[in-house]
Amino acid sequence: MPFNSIIFLVFAALFFALWPLAKRTDNGRWVTITAASLVFYGWWDWRFIFLLLGAGLNDYATARAMAAWPSWKRWFLVASLAGNLGALSVFKYAGFIAESVGLLAAAAGHSIDLMSRLPSFTLILPIGISFFTFQSMSYTIDVYRGHMKPVTNLFHFFAFLSMFPQLVAGPIVRARVLIPQLAVRRDTTEESRWEGMKLVAGGYFKKVVIADNLAPFVNTAFAAVPAPESSLYWWLAVGAFAFQILFDFGGYSDIARGLAKWMGFDFLVNFNHPYTSTSLREFWSRWHISLSTWFRDYVYIPLGGSKKGEARGHVNMWLTMIVSGLWHGAAFHFLAWGAVHALFLSAERITGWPEKLKKLPGGSVLALVTVLFQVLIAWVFFRAQDMAQAFAIIGTMLEFNSRTGFPTTEAFKVGVLYLSLGLAMELFHFSKLDARKWFSPTVYRSVEVATVAVLITLSVFLRGAGMQFIYFQF
Amino acid sequence: MTRNRVFLALVLASTLIVLIGLLRPDAMRTVSREKWFWTWKTHSDRKFDVVFVGDSRTYRGISPESMTDILQGIRILNFGYSSGSLSALMLGEAERRLDPAGRRIIVLGVTPSSLTPRAARDEQYRQEKNRTSSEIIENLYLSPFLTYFDPTTPIRFFEEIGSRKARFREAFYESGWVAGWKEPAGPPGSIGVFANDFTDNAVSPMLVDNVLRQTEAWTREGIRVYAFRPPTSPEMTDLEKRLSGFDEETFRQRFTRAGGVWVDVARAGYRSYDHSHLDKESAETLSRLVAEIIGRSMGEPLVFPAQDSVSPSPGAARPGGA
Numbered sequence: 001m002p003f004n005s006i007i008f009l010v011f012a013a014l015f016f017a018l019w020p021l022a023k024r025t026d027n028g029r030w031v032t033i034t035a036a037s038l039v040f041y042g043w044w045d046w047r048f049i050f051l052l053l054g055a056g057l058n059d060y061a062t063a064r065a066m067a068a069w070p071s072w073k074r075w076f077l078v079a080s081l082a083g084n085l086g087a088l089s090v091f092k093y094a095g096f097i098a099e100s101v102g103l104l105a106a107a108a109g110h111s112i113d114l115m116s117r118l119p120s121f122t123l124i125l126p127i128g129i130s131f132f133t134f135q136s137m138s139y140t141i142d143v144y145r146g147h148m149k150p151v152t153n154l155f156h157f158f159a160f161l162s163m164f165p166q167l168v169a170g171p172i173v174r175a176r177v178l179i180p181q182l183a184v185r186r187d188t189t190e191e192s193r194w195e196g197m198k199l200v201a202g203g204y205f206k207k208v209v210i211a212d213n214l215a216p217f218v219n220t221a222f223a224a225v226p227a228p229e230s231s232l233y234w235w236l237a238v239g240a241f242a243f244q245i246l247f248d249f250g251g252y253s254d255i256a257r258g259l260a261k262w263m264g265f266d267f268l269v270n271f272n273h274p275y276t277s278t279s280l281r282e283f284w285s286r287w288h289i290s291l292s293t294w295f296r297d298y299v300y301i302p303l304g305g306s307k308k309g310e311a312r313g314h315v316n317m318w319l320t321m322i323v324s325g326l327w328h329g330a331a332f333h334f335l336a337w338g339a340v341h342a343l344f345l346s347a348e349r350i351t352g353w354p355e356k357l358k359k360l361p362g363g364s365v366l367a368l369v370t371v372l373f374q375v376l377i378a379w380v381f382f383r384a385q386d387m388a389q390a391f392a393i394i395g396t397m398l399e400f401n402s403r404t405g406f407p408t409t410e411a412f413k414v415g416v417l418y419l420s421l422g423l424a425m426e427l428f429h430f431s432k433l434d435a436r437k438w439f440s441p442t443v444y445r446s447v448e449v450a451t452v453a454v455l456i457t458l459s460v461f462l463r464g465a466g467m468q469f470i471y472f473q474f
Numbered sequence: 475m476t477r478n479r480v481f482l483a484l485v486l487a488s489t490l491i492v493l494i495g496l497l498r499p500d501a502m503r504t505v506s507r508e509k510w511f512w513t514w515k516t517h518s519d520r521k522f523d524v525v526f527v528g529d530s531r532t533y534r535g536i537s538p539e540s541m542t543d544i545l546q547g548i549r550i551l552n553f554g555y556s557s558g559s560l561s562a563l564m565l566g567e568a569e570r571r572l573d574p575a576g577r578r579i580i581v582l583g584v585t586p587s588s589l590t591p592r593a594a595r596d597e598q599y600r601q602e603k604n605r606t607s608s609e610i611i612e613n614l615y616l617s618p619f620l621t622y623f624d625p626t627t628p629i630r631f632f633e634e635i636g637s638r639k640a641r642f643r644e645a646f647y648e649s650g651w652v653a654g655w656k657e658p659a660g661p662p663g664s665i666g667v668f669a670n671d672f673t674d675n676a677v678s679p680m681l682v683d684n685v686l687r688q689t690e691a692w693t694r695e696g697i698r699v700y701a702f703r704p705p706t707s708p709e710m711t712d713l714e715k716r717l718s719g720f721d722e723e724t725f726r727q728r729f730t731r732a733g734g735v736w737v738d739v740a741r742a743g744y745r746s747y748d749h750s751h752l753d754k755e756s757a758e759t760l761s762r763l764v765a766e767i768i769g770r771s772m773g774e775p776l777v778f779p780a781q782d783s784v785s786p787s788p789g790a791a792r793p794g795g796a
Contacts, residue, residue: 213627457490461625
């Protein structure tokens with residue numbers, strides 16, 4: 001059930017009416033969260049509840065087994081990883097693997113057709129599978145490493161794994177962060193409820209007003225046949241996509257964090273104004289933070305990070321970025337997106353250009369523009385339907401031609417309007433302006449209340465066509 | 475000031491929502507109706523005597539309401555979709571909506587675009603068909619109560635309250651018709667937006683053959699098949715003649731040989747608001763003409779309203795159909 005649906009509003013109203021009673025006891029808290037989350041998840045397709053339960057039971061059991069038989073814990077970890085990665089391979093990567101084998105065989109002059117032999121259920125992607133399998137894996141890996149003790153109560157574990165605000169699109173909350181929060185009753189304060197309200201209202205505004213109004217322009221541009229040949233048009237379209245995905249996913253994360261606050265829990269920030277970054281390294285510390293830190297802690301560092309020499313550091317970083325690309329989708333253009341970022345990151349490490357540039361007058365702005373340029377080029381691979389389209393679009397963008405004559409439909413005008421708004425919001429943050437300094441504390445409280453009320457009103461009357469959250473497909 | 479800021483913000487937001495909902499023009503309330511319209515058209519299991527199939531020129535150009543002025547008691551559905559085609563999928567879906575015990579008539583709205591490979595993807599139809607059950611329930615049963623909260627865009631909002639520019643209006647009918655017009659009447663805009671419709675997308679001989687084969691099959695089964703070319707502006711007709719590869723005369727001859735009846739609607743009196751689609755008044759005129767021609771060929775009793783139902787609209791453009 002998506003956050004931007006009427007049924008979710010009804011669901012949330014019922015849940016929060018029941019929650020003050022349910023949270024009083026440990027079992028009441030855990031059972032209520034688990035039951036509500038299964039309803040929330042099963043609303044899309046009840047059959048995949050069993051996948052979630054299966055993955056969870058595997059990790060609950062293997063983690064407990066690690067504690068019971070420590071000398072065998074490596075094998076229990078292998079069983080946990082095999083279960084999670086096996087589910088991902090079957091449901092997310094089977095088609096990609098079959099296609100890749102076919103292409104490799106064709107290159108060697110053979111013909112292997114695995115695609116047509118795949119069972120039909122492998123063609124359906126269970127919603128949120130990449131998020132909950134990664135969340136679950138973080139639990140067993142942390143137990144294996146001795147960073148935490150396994151949970152004994154099954155509902156306590158499932159309340160962590162299935163918690164509905166972040167179940168299908170993150171943020172990926174580590175077991176070490178959430179399981180202890182779930183262990184005790186946490187009452188909310190007026191301040192925490194208000195913080196939650198600001199996050200929920202702001203999140204809905206980002207998603208339903210900005211992202212959903214950018215979507216028609218972006219979708220039209222990437223589906224246009226023949227594609228417009230104007231450089232300006234494509235810079236605008238790719239810019240619109242950059243802000244669409246930021247506000248779509250960032251909006252979802254904010255709503256999830258706000259709902260969690262109303263329940264008494266704290267999730268970490270997932271997007272921290274990534275387009276204000278002045279280096280690509282900084283970008284990755286601000287973009288989808290819960291995933292990039294997951295990859296850092298569970299892939300990059302175990303590979304050796306940058307501690308095994310400079311060349312090995314580059315190799316590790318490339319591997320991590322490519323795996324990150326494939327995490328987003330089983331297709332070559334996602335892999336290319338990861339590789340392009342790795343290429344830019346390697347260039348940044350070798351030349352150290354951001355630090356050199358920032359020493360010049362106006363260097364920070366130049367660095368910001370350079371990072372944005374790189375990120376936009378990479379986004380083309382992410383959004384394109386295939387590699388051929390990605391190269392064609394990048395070719396047109398880099399021509400910097402003066403062609404116009406592209407269709408200035410209403411979707412285009414609305415898209416450009418919201419692109420400007422998104423840009424203004426990020427520039428406001430980049431300029432380090434702080435509205436709190438403009439008012440006295442009392443007046444600022446009223447301004448905040450009015451702002452939230454206006455954001456809710458705008459989310460009602462300026463919402464775009466209800467689009468699915470982009471990250472649901474991952 | 476009360477300390478409960480959540481409560482205050484909700485009260486203030488509710489007040490703003492009520493005020494804006496009350497004060498804004500009614501014309502901004504079409505989104506919920508549109509959702510209901512497409513879901514109903516796609517998922518209703520009601521049966522009809524006559525089903526029209528085609529693209530937006532058909533669903534905007536044929537008013538079953540006006541047709542039943544003349545063909546009284548006959549149940550008519552306009553089963554057109556945006557960028558819709560005359561593919562096997564759509565013809566099959568149209569047939570499913572015929573009442574086996576009824577008159578069993580299918581009318582094809584033949585435009586060059588509806589016979590192209592791109593249209594044959596039938597994207598809008600598939601999107602509507604693939605809606606989840608909760609979306610269907612929401613659109614059918616909740617949408618009618620949500621018009622108060624219908625969204626708009628800042629551009630439309632400011633046009634609506636501050637501009638004298640002609641604004642596009644549309645109304646959605648249960649019969650499958652979408653009436654469109656400009657208020658106040660204004661120029662149709664540039665035809666340029668349609669210029670790329672046929673790039674790498676000429677009329678497909680395979681689709682044409684399929685339509686003719688289906689016409690033969692239906693005729694054998696006792697289904698009467700009619701076809702007409704929805705009128706459009708002269709500029710659009712010229713553009714289609716140059717770029718689409720559609721030969722109307724040949725199509726008409728082959729269609730007639732396959733057992734279909736061609737409905738000739740090429741005449742003066744139609745007006746398009748955007749170079750492609752007929753405005754509401756012209757759609758009503760066309761619909762009465764089609765009803766009259768079909769009714770006569772079926773030997774149905776015709777009822778003519780008091781006014782001359784097929785007279786040209788005032789300020790009529792040149793014929794656009796042929």
